[in-house]
Amino acid sequence: MKFRLLLSFSLIVAAGVAHATDDAIDRIEDALTWSTAHDRIRARLSGTLELEEYWLPQPAQGTIYTEERRVSAPRLVLFLDAQAGSQSYFFAQSRLDRGFDPGEGRAQWRLDEYAWRITPQEDPRFNFQIGKFATVAGNWTARHLAWDNPFITAPLPYENLTGIWDGTAAPSTETLRHWAYLDPATPGQSSTTDRYRVPIIWGPSYAIGAAVSGIIAKFNYAVEIKNASLSSRPTIWNDVTGLWRNPTFSGRFGYRPDERWSLGASLSTGPFLQPSARPTLAAGTTLKDYREVVVGQDLSFAWHHWQIWAEAYEARFKIPQVGNADTFSYYLEIKYKFTPQFFSAVRWNQQIYGQLSTRTGAAMPWGRDIWRVDFAPSYRFTPHSELKLQYSLQAGGNGPHYYYETMAAQFVLRF
Template identity: 25%
Template sequence: MPTRGAWLGQGRVSRGSASRRRGWKATCALTALLGGIAPALAQPAAGTRRSGEQDGPAGAVTPRAAVGVDATLTFGPADPAFFNYTDYDENALRLALVSLGASYRLTHWLEAVAELQTANTSRARVSALFVRVTPWRRHPVHLAAGRIPPVFGAFARSRYASDNPLISAPLAYQYLSTLTPHAVPSSADALLAVRGRGWYVTYPGDTTPPVDDPSEYDPDSGAAPPTAGHRGVALVTSSRWDTGIVARVEGAALTVTGGVTLGSLSDPRVDENNAGKQIVGRLTWRPHPALAVGVSAARGAFTSRAARGTPGPGTGGSPQQAAGVDVDFSRGHVRVRGEVIRSSWRIRTPLPPRLDDPLAAIAATLEARLRVSPRIDLAARGDWIGFSKIAGTLYGGRPTPWDADVARAEAGVSYRLSRHSRVKVAYQHNWRFAATRRTEGFPAVQLAIRF
């Protein structure tokens, strides 16, 4: 009797890695190592069960521990105008980021979570370390304490490349302004003098130590790094998580989250540097499965203790306040996300011309993704940050934005290699509305993998 096989064999997707430079090679090796660890840890334990020896399904036996690795390798050109630099002095378009996360469930209501992260093979740092507590079985109330995921906004918790259809982060979460928590401009003119520079900032006449982080200094000589200056900060820093305690209450359509953390949105701290705390809250309303609307607000102490030592009246306090609205709509193969954030900083300058009103900035982001096939996504994002105007003696005394407005347009395509790995190719164009470095365009390629 002639017979035939039941089906054809299954193919497998092969993964490859490209590394050309030494640092990249090391990062790739670390990625491969961590990638090997995670599946190895997930291998079966010694004990096994026969189907008839348990009450429930075997799948119900969930392990107490979980591990995960996120790795992104991004290749792009140099960025001499600092459009893509993050607060850790790395170009987001030339970044090898590897995160190893682990959780352990002590009881059904208590879980410990930790994550180690290394960027461009730098020394690994603890990017998350907290406990999750769900005190009541029947009430959806959760607590988290330690170095916790941020509460504010829609994007800060979605830092992983798997949730980002493009390569860069929205400007509000990444672009470095000329404001720094480590120094206070002596006057409005001192702030206007550095507008449009971003990244490292040195205000004219500033006498505070140039770098706040002791690890930046040479361990032998104690000398400041050659790029001495203060770090400008983004409206919301997403690459560093908050430290504090947060509570979350989930309802059918409403979710409310509130917390107390150290530092402020622009400068989340692990160790306090100004004796101030941040109050942050978020309300998410989901009127329909297709639509989520979020409202966030925060108020925290911004200026560091060292900067408060600047001579002059009223330099203490200096809170940062922010509010944001975000919308997430998805249906079929389309997803659209938008967010508007307004942040203000009360900075009191010791010398005239003074800053009478808080410095403010508004950021707007609109992002769209279209899945054209199971493996291919197309995406585009438009971004803009506008800064409030101040008046000094510079620029003819005309009211002028205290930092140069910035805009970015980015479009890209991503190809899914497997369920948890994808390659993205994107092009972004940036505009800075200032005298120098007005526009820059960057192509970039990214490999994003989750284990």
């Protein structure tokens, strides 16, 4: 009922007032833009109001934490972009919602991103950035915000929970397989232990740190040092001590032969366990021995009304008393704009797990392979409002069944 109500409400609101408010929103945007010193110093406040509704199977997909079959996730996002001359740029993002990931949490206001970027020279070959910001690895973070993302949920590598816990070191392959709901599977297990598990990359990974980046001819680079590994959960992103004690290093090297194509290779390495996991570490080991190493390749293509993105990640979780838990995940995403206001996107995702040796010496997979296809039609009522729908069919994964269906709707108002 909520889902239908939201849809009806969104459509009525959008159709009824969108065009009437379009010019007004433009004027609000102008009013929220400020400048001084002959326009050398400028700032702009902008944002999005997002109304999300999910119709879920149980266990729910990815990092959506709920035992309900329907969940609402309203969100207000505010952005600040400011620049002083051409050499200094600051941005911030804050959110009012029920948690970074959709769920049933209480309303909370967070400062998810803040960063200051310095470009010492006129050319873009060197930039330095410090603060709390999205990872430079891969190509998904550039479109992860609601308005730019043709889907409502993230691709599999960014949200599918593996059997790895970040609060406890796995003492054996059997335990790790149990955490992955493999052997033996416990009914209802996922509702309590999903909160301990981590994906390969947790969403945009807004961790704290510093980065250098630049463009040299058709090549570009970005390297960052952060306080948390790519798999780290949002509550860890604010713990700045990790930056000094257990830093994570990530980088991306890109090649752009022309405007249509972009190719990139990423590498990241950093400890994936939280400091609270220290009592569970194997004797003689430290947090630094439990590393997540991620190697990624990305590709994007755009031409006229077509856009294609693909990423592939090979991730290794090094667990001294267990071995190297390897997993490979990739996706291919295609978007096509049928009319100026209507577009659709389809995405194929897959994640495959490697094998680990058990006490008996047998090689066993440490997770359930999974594939998922996402389909998302979207309609933009105005340059400031759009409605997205998403249908996902998943096979494999954590639950007792083989196939799972998820539906979602998202209305976005941008100002």
